[in-house]
Amino acid sequence: MRDDGGGASHGDPKKSAVGGEYTIDRLRELASSQKSFGARPVEHLDPSAPAVFKFSGSDTAAGGEFGALDPVAFVPPPPPRKKPVASEDVAIPDAASIKAAKAKREQMRTGGSAAPDYIPVSGSEHLEELAARRGGGGGGRGVDCRGESDGEQDENVRVKFGVGGESAGGKGVFQAMVVDHAGDDKDDLNWEDEQLKRVMGGGGRFRAAKKAPASVSANGERALASLRAGLSRADGSRRAALDELKRADESLASSDAALKSHEERLATAGERYKFVQELKHYFRDLCACLKDKAPIIEELEEHVQRLHEQRAAAATAASEGEAQDEAAEAEAAVEAAQAALMRGESSAEAVAASTAAAEFAATARFTGTQKLDEFGRDLNLANRVAAEKRTTARRARRAAEEAASGDATFAHAPILGEADDIEDPGEVELFYKGWQDAREAGSCVLRDAGADFASIAPVKAKSEQWKKRFPKTYQDAYMAASTPQLFAPFVRLELLSWSPLYAPSSESSSGEPASPIDGMSWYSELFDYGMGGSSIEDDEDANLVPTIMEKLLVPIIEHAVKECWDATSVEQSNRIVAVVxxxxVYLEPSSCEPMAKLLAVAKSKLHEVAMKRCSIPSWAPVVTASAPIAEMYARRRLGAALRCARAAVAxxxxxxxxxxxxxxxxxxIAQHVAPHLRLLLARPGDCLAVIERTLAVLPREWVVGNAVASVRSVASTLGQMVRSQPESHGAAAAAAADARGKAVDPQRLVAVLAALGDKSEAQTVAELFGIATVL
Incomplete structure (x- = not known):
C-alpha cells in the first residue's frame, strides 16, 4: 500500500490506520445504529455480496478498489404496493364535507407563511414524538400541517374522510391512515401507525369538538367588541370631519366677507382719498385761523378777569373801610357813654356825648398826618375823601333805619347786616362798561373769517360727516382727542359774556341766578356731537362736553372763587354754588383733579371768613343802651355773622x-353768635328774637342734632328765666311799646325749645302758660 500524504495506509484490507475498520460487519452495525423512520439502506444490501469501497484522493490497490461491489445491489427496490383498503373502512364523504375539505386545503395552500405550520389538536405531543422517531437523524420524513409528508409520505399516509359513527372513531371529519411497510421493523411500524391513528383520530377530534363552541363564542365576542370599537372610532372620525368642515365653511365665509370688504374699500378708495384730502385742507386752514385768533381771545379773557378782580377788590375795600369806620365810631361812642355815666350824667347826656364822639372819630383817622408819594401828593387826601363819602352814606342809612324802627322793640326792629353790602355804584358801572366792551370785541374776532370757520356749526358738520362716512380714518387720526381743542376757541369766545358771580347786565335783578351752563349755545350744539349713527365702540366723543368743562370752565370758576368771590355775599354764593x-353732574372730584382743587379753595375760604369776618363786639347791653350808634353796630355785626352762615350753608x-x-x-355759631346770645339774656325778648333768626339760617336736621348745642343751652336758660318770672312775660307784655326787648312771648319760646330738641323744658313752659302744643 502507498502512503499518499493525506490518504491512509492500508496494510490490511480489514483495517485502516486512519479511518478505523471498514469491514462488512462494522458497516452493518453503523447502518443499524442510523436506522430511521424514513431511510433504511441496509435493507437493500445483499449480505452475501462482497463490499467494495472507493475513496477519492487516496492510493488503492489494483484499480483503486478494495473489493468488487455489484452496482445492481445498490439500486433501491421498487416501492411496496399499497395495501388495498377494505371498503368497510372507507366512508364516502358528502358534498358539503368534500367542499369544506377542499376549501380548507386551498386556504392552507394559498395562506403562505402567514398560516401556522400545524393544527394544534389534542394529542399533538404524540404526533411530534412519532415524527421524531420516523425522521431519524435528519433524513427522515415528517408530517406537515396539511397531513402531507416529504418524499414518500403521500405513499404512507392517506387522509380518509368519514361521516362519523363508531367505526370512524369519533365525530371528526377526517382521520389519518398509515399504510403497512415491509421489513424487519414491522411491529414497530404497526405500533407507530396505531399511535398516529389514535392521535389523528377519535381522541383529538373529540376534544377539538368539545372546545370549538367556546372558541367560537369568545371569538365572536371579541369580533363584536372590535366592531363596536371600530364603529365608535368611525363615528368620532366622522364628527371630527364634520367639525373640520364647519370650520372650513366659517373660514370661507370670513374670507368672503373680508374679500367683499376689501373690494368695497378698493371701490371707494378714490372717493375716500378725495374726501380726506379736502378735509385735510379744511382743517389745516381752520387750525391756522384759530391759531391767529388765539392771542386775541387770550387777551380778552385776561381783560374780563381783571374787570372781575377790580370789582371784587373795590367791593372788599369798601366793605372793610365801612366796617373800620363804623367800628371806630362805635368804640368812640361806647367810651364816651361810659365816661358820661361814670361822671353821673343822665342817660340823655350820655347818648349825646356818644353821638358826638362817633361823628368825630369817623374823620379823625385821616387828619393831622400826611402820606406823600414821589411827586409830593398827599395820599391820605384820597382816603379822607373816600371816608367822608362813606360817612355821608352811613348817616343817611342810619337815619332811614331809625325812622323805620321808631320806638319799636328790638324784636320788631329792622334786621341789620343780613343784607349784602351795597357796592359803590360807580365801580359797578365801570365794571359793566368794560365787560360790554369785551363782549363786543369778542363778537368781532371771527368776523373776518369765512362762513365755514366762523362758528361751531360748520366745523361740527364737517367733523361728523367725516366720522360717519369713514370712521376708521377718523379714529386713526385721533380726531376724538383733538375735538376739545378744536372747539375750545368758540367756547372761550362765548364764555366772555358769562360770569359765575354777576348778572349779565347792570339792569338785571340782583337776585337773578347766573346763566346755567346747559343754557349756553355751545352746550346745546356740542352735547350730541358724534352721536348720530356712530359705530365706534367706547367712543371718546361722548366725553366732549365734560372735557370742555374740565379744561375751560373749571379754571374760570376756580379763579372766581379764589380772587373774586365775596364769601359774605349770599347772592354771589348762591350763584357760584349753582354753577359748581x-x-x-359731569365731573367727579375723586377722578378730576381741577374739580377737587376748586372745592378745596372754596372750603378754605369759608373757614377763613368764619374766623376773621364774623366777629361781634361783646359790649354789655347796659352800655349800648346809652350809645345808640354802638348798639346798631353790634346788631349789624350780628347780622353780618348770620349772613356769612347763610352763605356758607348754600x-x-x-x-x-x-x-x-x-x-x-x-x-x-359757637364762637361768635352764642357768646352774643348769652349777653342778650339781660333782655330776654331780644335774646329770643336772635335765637329765632339763628335757627332760620340753619337746616332743620342740623338744629335737631348736637350741631347747635351752644344755642340750645342758651334757650334752656331763657326758658328757666321765664318760668322764674312768669308775670313779666306773655304775648301782651312782649307787644308793649315800653318793653324794649325784656318780655318774652311764651308761644314762641315753646316753639324754639321744641325745635332745638329740649322737649322737657318746652313742656314745662307750655304747662305753665297753658299753651296747647304738640311736641
Missing amino acids: KELL WEGALPTRDVKSAVCDGI
Missing part, C-alpha cells in the same frame, strides 16, 4: 356736609 353743582350739596357744618356751627 352743575359741574359736579354750599351744602357741593361740599361735603361735615365741612360746611364745621364752618357754620363750630366756627360762626
